[in-house]
């Protein structure tokens with residue numbers, strides 16, 4: 001089991017953590033947005049789409065991989081960025097390599113994000129996000145725990161979407177290569193149809209597993 005932490009990842013030039021399973025499977029998570037930018041099976045097959053022209057500048061959302069969408073989906077509140085601020089925030093890598101409940105044999109990374117002056121300027125609530133990424137022999141599980149640490153309830157969206165920009169919209173996206181729309185579908189499990197209210201101290205957990213036998 002190997003967990004390697006980079007100040008400057010060889011793939012993105014940005015801080016990241018690389019998980020390597022003894023069977024050869026691997027997974028890379030950027031601290032920017034806690035975006036999972038690569039998941040390779042034991043046979044070395046890349047499972048995730050990442051735009052060839054994705055921008056890694058520590059500001060912009062990364063085009064591709066698995067982003068974390070919080071506290072809103074798209075832009076119902078125009079005072080907040082589209083898809084919220086979690087995907088463009090600098091997350092912290094927690095020291096805990098394993099959490100209770102993690103499968104034995106999993107290589108795990110735990111990333112966290114809490115409210116800060118910057119998030120409170122956009123959204124006036126205290127919160128704690130804990131994102132657990134577990135790499136196993138033939139699957140990758142990502143689990144997001146959202147805790148309301150405010151005195152008041154907040155409403156949020158986290159998201160399920162099957163999406164592709166298709167030709168015309170894709171052509172207008174600077175961070176998507178030409179005809180890149182033909183190489184992916186975007187699948188985002190979550191809560192989007194109606195914002196979910198989270199009471200003070202309540203913890204909401206969402207998880208997804210990508211099973212890739214080969």
Ligand SMILES: O=P(O)(O)OC[C@H]1O[C@@H](O)[C@H](O)[C@@H](O)[C@@H]1O
Nearest residue numbers: 061074082083161162163186188
């Ligand atoms: O360009 P963005 O902000 O990363 O959003 C990309 C897409 O994200 C998807 O989740 C939405 O369903 C699309 O409507 C949206 O266009």
